[in-house]
Amino acid sequence: MERHLGKIGLFTGLSTLVLLIVGVRxxxxxxxxxKNYLAFSVFALTVxxxxxxxxxYKLRIAFWFFMAGMVISFEEFFRSIITxxxxxxxxxxxxxxxxxxxxxxxxxxxxxxxxxxMKKNH
Numbered sequence: 568m569e570r571h572l573g574k575i576g577l578f579t580g581l582s583t584l585v586l587l588i589v590g591v592r593x594x595x596x597x598x599x600x601x602k603n604y605l606a607f608s609v610f611a612l613t614v615x616x617x618x619x620x621x622x623x624y625k626l627r628i629a630f631w632f633f634m635a636g637m638v639i640s641f642e643e644f645f646r647s648i649i650t651x652x653x654x655x656x657x658x659x660x661x662x663x664x665x666x667x668x669x670x671x672x673x674x675x676x677x678x679x680x681x682x683x684x685m686k687k688n689h
Contacts, residue, residue, distance in 0.1 A: 618633065648660045
């Protein structure tokens with residue numbers, strides 16, 4: 568598993584980038600500028616690095632919470648784009664990705680550290 572940490576982080580980042588671009592450009596039909604691609608790339612790089620670091624430091628519970636949050640966030644992202652017409656749906660969708668991913672990371676880290684503290688006390 569240790570050999571594949573970089574591949575997992577890269578796959579997570581690339582899939583995040585692809586899902587963001589497909590959602591906004593293909594489903595919404597909006598032409599993206601270079602600043603959009605840059606912002607999506609920075610976010611995808613951040614997501615990939617977070618996944619890599621969570622696995623590197625053996626924070627498995629936090630990693631799975633984060634991945635579950637990413638799945639939920641992209642489900643909400645696509646739901647917002649499909650059901651809400653125009654730029655409002657895109658804005659709500661992108662914000663939901665940011666909010667759910669950060670929330671799931673925070674909750675995952677809290678649960679992970681509670682688990683670590685409970686193991687140390689016993």
